[in-house]
Amino acid sequence: MSSADKESPSYPQFDTELTPSYGYVGTWEDAKAMKEFFELQKALRFPALRTSTSFGKTDILKGKRKKYKWAEADEYVAGGAIPYDGVPFIILDKNIYECEYGVDHKLKRKSLRGNRHNQENDAEGNTQKKQAAEIEKRKKRNCPAKIRMKEIMKFPDFQIDPDTRYNRNKGAENLNAAIAQGAVRGERRIYIYFPPDSEHRGHELRSQVCATKQHVDGRVLCLIDHLVEEGVTLAEEISQQISLCVQDAAATSQPGKDGADGHTKLSCPEEADIR
Numbered sequence: 001m002s003s004a005d006k007e008s009p010s011y012p013q014f015d016t017e018l019t020p021s022y023g024y025v026g027t028w029e030d031a032k033a034m035k036e037f038f039e040l041q042k043a044l045r046f047p048a049l050r051t052s053t054s055f056g057k058t059d060i061l062k063g064k065r066k067k068y069k070w071a072e073a074d075e076y077v078a079g080g081a082i083p084y085d086g087v088p089f090i091i092l093d094k095n096i097y098e099c100e101y102g103v104d105h106k107l108k109r110k111s112l113r114g115n116r117h118n119q120e121n122d123a124e125g126n127t128q129k130k131q132a133a134e135i136e137k138r139k140k141r142n143c144p145a146k147i148r149m150k151e152i153m154k155f156p157d158f159q160i161d162p163d164t165r166y167n168r169n170k171g172a173e174n175l176n177a178a179i180a181q182g183a184v185r186g187e188r189r190i191y192i193y194f195p196p197d198s199e200h201r202g203h204e205l206r207s208q209v210c211a212t213k214q215h216v217d218g219r220v221l222c223l224i225d226h227l228v229e230e231g232v233t234l235a236e237e238i239s240q241q242i243s244l245c246v247q248d249a250a251a252t253s254q255p256g257k258d259g260a261d262g263h264t265k266l267s268c269p270e271e272a273d274i275r
């Protein structure tokens, strides 16, 4: 946004960047921070589709047979392949997170218990819970965009050169022997793939919508959309949020530029407009 943002190195970044949306970090904490920053930037949540509690700390001896890899081919891997560099590696685990507008995995479960559940809810007059479920249901649009994380272990001591079948087989053999002796040095990496905007389907991207609106009033409308979608429906609460936002914007806008010029001036909508 401003030059101040560029100077500040405080946002999470890849340890090694292969493309702006693909690279790796060394720890689960760094991977998590990058995911959270991406979600914030895109104004989208990516709930977990497949995760494990040991991710980022997976034991290399877990699993029966080690399958050493030297490279992955782009065409066979969804969301970023690991390029060849002569160093063998094993894939330890994968985490997948899908766009909040993704497939409704609860749909089947919902329809199975549907009738009995609904009757009970109606009898109880439990409308709040129903409303929340409705909002969640409306949101799902089978968007295929996913964040993919891959935890791997690289074995730099077993680097080969040149890349021949013989060298690969020999390398794997040596590596097996070293692992069996418990004397192997590994470098843990978590590769992260962030989906480009073009991967989203069936919904608009809030960050895009908000960025294309020229006027502050447009941003306010956008904020209202967002709040309504989040389930905030009380007019009072919405105008409170907008006031906070307007105060923020007023505090950061340049002095002397405001004045009578309506374009940069911020106005708070009346409660009646919101309803």
Ligand SMILES: [Zn+2]
Residues within 6 Å of the ligand: 099, 100, 101, 102, 143, 144, 145, 199, 200, 201, 203
């Ligand atoms: Zn999406």
